[in-house]
Amino acid sequence: MRVGVFIEETWSFFHEIFDELKKNNEVTLFERRDISVPFFQSRVTELVNRRDLINFLSSNDVAFFEWASELLAHATQLPKSCGIVTRLHRYEMYHWVDQINWEVVDKIILVSQAKKREFIGRFPAHASKVVVIPEAVSLNKFRPREKAFNGDIGTLCDLTPRKRIYDLILAFSELNRLHDGFRLHIGGGKHPRFADYYEALLRLVSELGIEDKVIFYGRVNDPQDWYSNIDIFVSNSYSEGLQVSPLEAIASGCYCVSHGWDGANELFSEENIFYSERELIERILGFSDSSADQQKGMIEKLGCIVREKFDLDKTKVQIRQLVEEVGANGARSR
Numbered sequence: 001m002r003v004g005v006f007i008e009e010t011w012s013f014f015h016e017i018f019d020e021l022k023k024n025n026e027v028t029l030f031e032r033r034d035i036s037v038p039f040f041q042s043r044v045t046e047l048v049n050r051r052d053l054i055n056f057l058s059s060n061d062v063a064f065f066e067w068a069s070e071l072l073a074h075a076t077q078l079p080k081s082c083g084i085v086t087r088l089h090r091y092e093m094y095h096w097v098d099q100i101n102w103e104v105v106d107k108i109i110l111v112s113q114a115k116k117r118e119f120i121g122r123f124p125a126h127a128s129k130v131v132v133i134p135e136a137v138s139l140n141k142f143r144p145r146e147k148a149f150n151g152d153i154g155t156l157c158d159l160t161p162r163k164r165i166y167d168l169i170l171a172f173s174e175l176n177r178l179h180d181g182f183r184l185h186i187g188g189g190k191h192p193r194f195a196d197y198y199e200a201l202l203r204l205v206s207e208l209g210i211e212d213k214v215i216f217y218g219r220v221n222d223p224q225d226w227y228s229n230i231d232i233f234v235s236n237s238y239s240e241g242l243q244v245s246p247l248e249a250i251a252s253g254c255y256c257v258s259h260g261w262d263g264a265n266e267l268f269s270e271e272n273i274f275y276s277e278r279e280l281i282e283r284i285l286g287f288s289d290s291s292a293d294q295q296k297g298m299i300e301k302l303g304c305i306v307r308e309k310f311d312l313d314k315t316k317v318q319i320r321q322l323v324e325e326v327g328a329n330g331a332r333s334r
Contacts (some may be wrong), residue, residue, distance in 0.1 A: 028056075157190070256302055
């Protein structure tokens with residue numbers, strides 16, 4: 001089967017899926033061209049890419065869009081010539097979904113039940129096209145490592161306001177006032193659109209006088225090794241699709257607690273979810289005050305959920321099978 005793949009945003013969640021698609025199919029990757037001409041460059045480039053897009057779609061049985069964003073918006077304004085499957089994570093819901101002609105999309109993969117409810121609430125006519133296949137983690141890459149509890153709290157994400165790292169630092173400062181012996185590890189680089197937020201984080205740590213207890217790592221290129229430093233991972237966002245870093249942390253043997261963003265309960269039990277600063281501190285102290293055997297049991301409980309529901313070896317096959325099903329139906333209908 002001929003599968004055309006479209007991806008212009010990050011490949012962070014797609015490498016293993018791309019390799020899975022290539023197992024049984026002839027897979028090609030769409031690439032936009034930038035035409036160098038002396039005049040009307042943008043118009044010429046637009047026309048050339050439109051022609052390339054038409055030719056690419058018509059030469060494949062099915063097109064898979066890893067992000068439901070700009071390329072999908074362009075493709076769905078063209079006459080339909082092949083099956084179309086897209087995966088909708090989170091940011092597209094607030095930037096692109098209203099620019100897409102969902103009539104010509106055959107299947108829409110949502111990464112959580114919460115995002116499914118949100119999508120269907122906005123586009124009820126396309127509810128039958130929606131399939132939930134959650135974000136997942138490679139259990140071969142992220143493996144649990146036993147570590148004696150040492151008071152190491154961590155978070156790993158882009159340092160943007162949505163991730164609420166500023167609030168996490170404030171909560172950590174209060175935790176540190178109540179109970180000494182904790183450290184906060186912050187992985188993730190400065191985001192180009194939120195340089196002021198990054199500077200505010202540094203200033204806050206300095207003003208609170210906790211520079212010796214808060215470590216900024218910048219971009220983390222080896223997360224498997226980074227998680228081995230962490231006892232308790234904290235997800236503090238106010239909005240997520242289904243955040244991948246807590247899955248990685250749990251698979252690596254960390255305990256994990258999460259702010260109650262919509263969909264957090266698909267991964268976490270009630271005892272792992274918090275809303276207020278007080279509740280976050282209670283969750284952290286509750287784990288740290290538990291015996292080693294109790295801590296091991298709490299970590300294993302989370303690990304069982306990840307192994308059962310969020311194993312990338314399973315979800316990548318589900319995605320491939322769905323893409324092949326749409327491609328086969330499209331080929332029969334031609």
